[in-house]
Amino acid sequence: MRLSAANLACVRGGRDVFTGISFSVASGETLAITGRNGVGKSSLLRIVAGLIRITAGEIALEGGDPELTIAEQAHYLGHQDALKPALSVGENLRFWTGFLGGKATEITAALEAAGLHALADLPAGYLSAGQRRRLSIARLLAVRRPIWLLDEPMSTLDAAAQERLTGLMHTHLAQGGLILSATHGTLGIGAAQELRLGEAA
Amino acid sequence: MSALAALLVRDIRIGVRVGGGALMGVLFFLVVVTLVPFAVGPDLALLKRIGPAILWLAALLASLLALDRLFAADHEDGSLDLLLMSRAPLELVVAAKGLAHWLTTGLPLIVAAPLIGLLLNLDPPAEAALVLTFLAGTPALTFIGLIGAAISVALRRGGLLLAVLVLPLTVPVLIFGVAAANAAISGPMPFGTPFTILCALTLASLVIGPFAAAAALRQEME
Amino acid sequence: MALTDLANPSRFLSFANRAIPWLGGFTVIVLAFGLNQAMSAPNDYQQGDTVKIMYLHVPSAWLSMLAWAVMSVAALGTLVWRHPLADVAAKAAAPIGAAFALLCLITGSLWGRPEWGTYWVWDARLTSELVLFLLYLGVIALWRTVEDPARAARAAAILTLVGAIDLPIIKFSVVWWNTLHQGSSFGLTGSTIYPTMLIPLLIMAVAFTLLFATLHLAAMRNEILRRRVRTQRLMQASTAN
Numbered sequence: 001m002r003l004s005a006a007n008l009a010c011v012r013g014g015r016d017v018f019t020g021i022s023f024s025v026a027s028g029e030t031l032a033i034t035g036r037n038g039v040g041k042s043s044l045l046r047i048v049a050g051l052i053r054i055t056a057g058e059i060a061l062e063g064g065d066p067e068l069t070i071a072e073q074a075h076y077l078g079h080q081d082a083l084k085p086a087l088s089v090g091e092n093l094r095f096w097t098g099f100l101g102g103k104a105t106e107i108t109a110a111l112e113a114a115g116l117h118a119l120a121d122l123p124a125g126y127l128s129a130g131q132r133r134r135l136s137i138a139r140l141l142a143v144r145r146p147i148w149l150l151d152e153p154m155s156t157l158d159a160a161a162q163e164r165l166t167g168l169m170h171t172h173l174a175q176g177g178l179i180l181s182a183t184h185g186t187l188g189i190g191a192a193q194e195l196r197l198g199e200a201a
Numbered sequence: 202m203s204a205l206a207a208l209l210v211r212d213i214r215i216g217v218r219v220g221g222g223a224l225m226g227v228l229f230f231l232v233v234v235t236l237v238p239f240a241v242g243p244d245l246a247l248l249k250r251i252g253p254a255i256l257w258l259a260a261l262l263a264s265l266l267a268l269d270r271l272f273a274a275d276h277e278d279g280s281l282d283l284l285l286m287s288r289a290p291l292e293l294v295v296a297a298k299g300l301a302h303w304l305t306t307g308l309p310l311i312v313a314a315p316l317i318g319l320l321l322n323l324d325p326p327a328e329a330a331l332v333l334t335f336l337a338g339t340p341a342l343t344f345i346g347l348i349g350a351a352i353s354v355a356l357r358r359g360g361l362l363l364a365v366l367v368l369p370l371t372v373p374v375l376i377f378g379v380a381a382a383n384a385a386i387s388g389p390m391p392f393g394t395p396f397t398i399l400c401a402l403t404l405a406s407l408v409i410g411p412f413a414a415a416a417a418l419r420q421e422m423e
Numbered sequence: 424m425a426l427t428d429l430a431n432p433s434r435f436l437s438f439a440n441r442a443i444p445w446l447g448g449f450t451v452i453v454l455a456f457g458l459n460q461a462m463s464a465p466n467d468y469q470q471g472d473t474v475k476i477m478y479l480h481v482p483s484a485w486l487s488m489l490a491w492a493v494m495s496v497a498a499l500g501t502l503v504w505r506h507p508l509a510d511v512a513a514k515a516a517a518p519i520g521a522a523f524a525l526l527c528l529i530t531g532s533l534w535g536r537p538e539w540g541t542y543w544v545w546d547a548r549l550t551s552e553l554v555l556f557l558l559y560l561g562v563i564a565l566w567r568t569v570e571d572p573a574r575a576a577r578a579a580a581i582l583t584l585v586g587a588i589d590l591p592i593i594k595f596s597v598v599w600w601n602t603l604h605q606g607s608s609f610g611l612t613g614s615t616i617y618p619t620m621l622i623p624l625l626i627m628a629v630a631f632t633l634l635f636a637t638l639h640l641a642a643m644r645n646e647i648l649r650r651r652v653r654t655q656r657l658m659q660a661s662t663a664n
Contacts, residue, residue, distance in 0.1 A: 051282055071286045080279025085570075086218040087211070098207030101288060118663055125570065126660040228560050235553060243545030319532070319542045320553075 001027045001063035001146055003048075003070070003178060008057035010043045017043050021057070023195050027146075030169070030179040030192040039198035041182035042079070045149045048180060049076040064146065074147035079155075081136040085125025089116055092124050093138050102143030110142035113168065115161070129156040137165060140172075148172060150181040204289045205297040212298055216305030222267035226306040227313045229266055233259040234317050245322045252321035253331055253382035260310050260335060261371055264303075264342040268367075269360040271302055271350040272418065281354070281418070291418065296411040299347045307339040323386075330385030330392065334399060338378040341403040344410030345370050351414035354421050374402055432508060432647050439644040446637045454630040460623035476534040478624055482631040483527035487555060490520025490635065494562070495587040498580035508643075510576035511650075513583060514566055515642035519635060521559035527552055547598040554593050558586045572650060 004024035010017040017040035025031045033041045046052045048059060050071030061070050083092050090111070097107055111117045114134040119127070124135065133156050140148060148169075154162050169179055216223040237255045238248060248255075275281040284294050314335055315328045323331065349367035353359035380395035461478035494516045500509025531549055532542040543549065562579055569575035 046282075049282070049286055051285060068288065072288045074286070076282060076286060078279050078282055080277070080282075082279040082283055084211070084215055084278070084280075086215050091211075091214065095207050095211040096283070099204045099211075099287065100283075101204060116663075119660055122656050122660050126657050128661065131660065131663070225564060228557075228564060231560075232557055235557060238545045238550075243550075245541065245544065248545070322541055322543065 001061070001176065001178065003059070003061050003147060003180075005048075005059045006057055008044070008047065008059070009055045010040055010047060010052065011055045012043060012052075018197055019056070021195070021197070023193070025178045025180065025193065027063075027176045027178055028173045030173065030181065031195055032192045033180065033182045033195045033197060034184070035197035041197060042151050044197070045076070045078075045151050045180060045182055048147075049074055049149050051076075061147075070147065073145055074149050075140045075143070075145045076149045076151075077136060077140065077153055078151050081132045082139075083124045083132055083135060085123060087124055088121050089124055089127070089135055090120040092135060093142060096139045097142040100139070100143040100145075106142045110138040113141050113164075114138035115164065130158055130161055133157055134161060137168070141168065146177050148177060148179045148181075150179060152182055152184065154183065154185060204287060205293055208284075208294060208297045209301050212301030213305055216301065222270070223305040223309060226263045226266050227309045230259050230263040230310055230313060231317055233262060234320060238321075249322045250387075252318065252323050253327070253334075253386065254379050255321060256314060256318060256331060257334075257338075257375055257379045257382070260314070260339060261342055261368075261375060263310055264307055264339055265346055265364055265367060267306060268302065268343070268346040268350050269353060269363045271298060271347070272354040272414075273350070273359055276354050285418065291415040292411045295347060295351070295414045295418070296344075296407075299344050299410065299414075303340055303343040307343055310339060311335045327382070327386040331382045333385075334378045334381045334396065337381075337396065337399050337403055338374050341374045341399075341406040342371055344403075344406040345374070347410045347414040348417065351417035351421070354418065374399065374406075377402060432511075435508060436644060436647055439640050443637060443640055443644070446633065446640065450630065450633040450637050453626065453633055457623060457626035457630040460626055464620050464623045473534060473537050474620075476530050477620075478627045480527060480530040480534060481624060482628045483523045483530060484552060485628060486631045486635050487520055487524035487527055487552070487559075489632070490516050490523060491555065491559075491583070491587065491590065493639070494520065494583045498583040498587075501576050501580040502584075507573075510572060510580075511643050511646045512639070513576065513579060514572075515639055515646050517559055517562045517566065517579075519638050519642060521556060521563060523631075523635070524552060524556040524559055528556060547594075551590075551594045551597045554597070555590065558590075562586075572653075 002024060003026075004022075006022050007019075008021040009019040021044065023031055033044055035041055043052060047054055048070065050069060059070060061073070064070070064073050082096070084095075087095070090107070093107055093111060094104070096102075097104060097110075108117070111120055114137055116131065116135055116138065119131070124132065127135065137153070153165060157165060173179065234255055237259075241247060241251070272281060275284060285291065287294055311332060314332055318328045318331060346363070346367050348370070349363040350359075352366060353362045356362060377395045377399040380390070381392060381399055384390040384395055385392040457478070461475060464475075464478075494513045497509045497513035497516065500506045501513060528549070531552070535544065535549075536542050562582055565579050565582060566575050569578060
């Protein structure tokens with residue numbers, strides 16, 4: 001599987017955010033998108049997720065399911081956690097698993113991998129920011145999708161949780177997945193390609 | 202279609218949980234109906250005559266309540282992004298949310314309407330006719346409201362804008378809902394004529410609402 | 424045991440656990456006696472048997488107002504002394520008060536049907552009781568909407584006190600608006616009701632007050648336990664990794 005983009009441009013509110021972006025990521029590879037604030041890291045991820053229309057250029061996926069769009073084969077982990085505080089931890093994950101077409105049998109394992117198994121019956125509103133983030137990540141584990149689009153995935157996570165997420169990302173890559181991640185710091189993934197936005201290419 | 206079932210269950214759950222708006226609609230409905238006699242006077246004959254109109258107006262306002270949060274809440278917590286990326290068609294996703302909203306705010310209104318009708322001195326046949334028109338007409342209010350909810354999704358103060366956008370669109374539903382209820386109570390028009398038109402309006406809005414709302418959401422996200 | 428000891432939630436819980444069975448038993452006895460007295464009281468020469476509804480209707484009306492008074496005192500406790508038990512007392516009283524108001528409205532409309540020929544008239548008494556019921560529902564909705572009990576308590580306390588000031592105003596305005604309901608049969612200068620009916624009515628009023636006290640105590644206990652559960656779950660979330 002290979003996800004590639006050629007000459008992508010993004011115009012937001014009449015302003016050129018970026019132009020002429022190209023990249024190519026294959027199964028088992030990670031693309032780290034870096035650059036200072038406002039340079040369009042999040043916009044690039046949202047373009048791949050189909051949440052922003054492409055102004056110019058194109059994105060193609062080879063070796064995926066031809067029946068589905070790229071967005072339908074991707075997980076998007078944005079800045080917000082997409083959780084409902086009134087629902088319990090388990091209910092939140094069960095909903096997303098059901099909605100995204102995953103198997104209910106994966107839920108327990110996903111909660112365990114995120115370290116939230118003991119809190120399954122608590123309302124999500126009681127969780128700390130880091131715990132909410134981990135619950136959001138558990139969604140990626142409960143439903144298999146080959147493409148992970150991660151926007152600053154390490155933010156709000158403590159050192160232990162960051163390490164755990166790095167491990168999960170390694171597992172995903174080993175299973176043939178690919179990752180696009182916007183990041184300020186390091187992802188801790190050994191061989192990551194880097195796409196530096198905002199510098200004259 | 203288990204994705205839509207999951208969404209339906211989630212939205213209903215949120216509606217009936219602490220902080221959810223499910224019973225707030227009924228309370229609002231009751232308060233609005235209670236206020237009318239203070240304004241027009243306690244004359245029971247008059248109230249009986251305008252009763253169906255009062256109840257319909259109150260139901261219209263109550264079913265718009267909390268509608269502004271329908272997509273806005275999902276937008277704020279990031280859920281809407283994931284709903285937009287769904288494998289299920291967005292139109293059906295929107296319709297599932299509309300159905301959940303109707304089940305948690307519209308249906309309680311219909312259950313409460315006969316009791317509240319007692320306050321306006323409606324007799325049993327009038328109550329039955331009113332419940333029937335509510336059952337046929339309130340889904341139209343919700344599904345027309347979906348369009349406004351989708352258009353105002355990313356706006357602060359979306360609630361007021363929503364009312365301004367949606368209320369004029371609900372005029373036909375109000376006309377034929379009240380006409381059908383009045384026809385059943387006092388004639389001379391047969392009940393069937395306005396009631397059939399009311400059903401037609403609802404069926405049309407069940408189709409148009411989700412399509413327009415989905416289109417608005419897609420535009421909004423650009 | 425001094426009254427101040429009860430201000431401690433744990434002491435209050437053990438007091439409530441001991442008091443509720445006794446209070447409940449006493450309530451049952453007085454209620455049974457009151458109902459018996461009411462049933463054997465003479466019928467009204469105009470209304471016949473339907474006058475018996477009075478023995479439920481009038482005490483419900485009184486208790487619905489008493490519950491608001493209890494909530495108002497508790498609201499002062501919340502706002503002035505910031506006492507957590509005052510929050511609990513206010514929250515626990517609201518649904519009970521609403522239930523008495525609803526009972527009053529239902530018995531009133533059942534009484535009104537044979538007397539006035541309709542279940543409901545927009546008369547001063549009925550209408551102000553309906554407004555009271557709506558205010559109760561508003562307070563309950565407020566408690567249900569705000570998740571943090573301490574914040575909900577302050578907001579509900581302000582609403583309760585405003586309601587306490589506003590209720591007489593609503594009541595008078597409604598009276599001037601229109602009236603069909605009979606005037607009050609009681610006054611400081613004496614009553615116009617026969618002792619054969621008055622005594623069962625007063626017994627029923629005592630029974631309803633006891634019922635309120637029992638239910639209120641039980642509801643307060645439940646609310647304290649519910650808050651402990653909430654605190655423990657919050658702690659569970661914050662200690663987990």
